[in-house]
Amino acid sequence: MILRHIISQSLPSNMLSLLLLLSTTVFVMAADFDCHVATGGMNWDLTPLKSTQTLTRTRESPPTTMVDELRFKLCKDLKSMKGVPDDEQCESGTRACLRTTNKKTSLDDRVIAVIPIASTSILEPEYAKLDSPKGLSLTFHGSPYPSSSEDSQSIKFSLLCADAAEEPKFVSYENGTAHVEWSTPSACGSQDGESPQEDDEDTPADGGGGDSDEKPTQSVGSGLGFFFLVLILAFAAYLVLGAYYNYSTYGARGVDLIPHRDFWREVPYMLQDVVSHLCSTVRPRQSSRGGYIAV
Incomplete structure (x- = not known):
């Protein structure tokens, strides 16, 4: 004192x-969110899904075409894209970014919307265990877009348990919420108490009490x-x-x-x-x- x-x-x-x-x-x-989730008596390690993912979808609007590009990263912030002007990509501190490009024959492509769907500063991750099919529901949040709007942006991941990993799917973007479905073994999770048993296999069997104390x-x-x-x-x-x-x-x-x-x-x-x-x-x-x- x-x-x-x-x-x-x-x-x-x-x-x-x-x-x-x-x-x-x-x-x-x-x-901050570290890609480890525990809820509903289950544990998930999502670090194998930490790489940057880029998903696209095309919407026909004659005489032009709209291309939505969704980039996201579960465990860390997105890095800036090289060769892309700053005003055509999301600012630093973004976990999920949606860009809409207008394409028309004989004209240059135009980026008409850049939406930070999830930001680390207000990520507020939400978890929920999925029973049918088995997996994990994960939601990230972002700021309102445009800034004058009262509705905040968000991205919802439906991580589904699967024997083999598949490419994530850009399901929809409605009312400020993007929906991504991803089948992967990382979504299977493990029940409480299973992880320590798996760790003991790589350590000498000197007695469970000593390991738990260390x-x-x-x-x-x-x-x-x-x-x-x-x-x-x-x-x-x-x-x-x-x-x-x-x-x-x-x-x-x-x-x-x-x-x-x-x-x-x-x-x-x-x-x-x-x-x-x-x-x-x-x-x-x-x-x-x-x-x-x-x-």
Whole structure:
């Protein structure tokens, strides 16, 4: 508590703001969809479906033809398409994008609509187990299109259990919702408790109790390592940005480049005071009544 009070009183407000911003970013990243789903007593690992998929459908509208191109990526954001103008493709942070191109003989193709159907910032994934046929229903959400509209965009995946993988199908796009049907073994899933048994096959049979005790420890260790990595990166960013600010604003050189140099000089003394206070608190007080003194 004392150290926390010292830090809150001594650290500059801009550094505290930077650390709070980075910690918030970490929590957002941790809550992001990672292609692992658990619902209805079943578990699904969708990482085999992580590649970018491009589906098309053609609609005749004489004298022109409409071509709808649906690009999506389940586990990560879509990458920008090379050679395509920025205004003819979805912006970064998009999971599913729908482009409509108007084609007419003797005329150049025209992109008449670019719709971000699902965005990572508001993905809000929804899951539901499918019983007949067996599989998983997965829905991603996006912003309203156009921006003046009240209806948000979304894409619904019907992932159907199959012995062999098939190409996904662009079923429909109605009322702002795209529907994709995909038959794949990854949609079969496994019941709760089956995955740990499969992992034990690759490990020595030294007893189930030992393995179950080690897995949570590894998970905690990994989380702590990631936390300290973020702190180190935040501190490095603070030093680099602070040094650049001192250089560009005050023309500082050498040691003067260190941001808030006077504060960092006082850190060892503050720690020494904290340790001394803790030691004096823990050390038992000597009794003033130690016995009689011979006269």
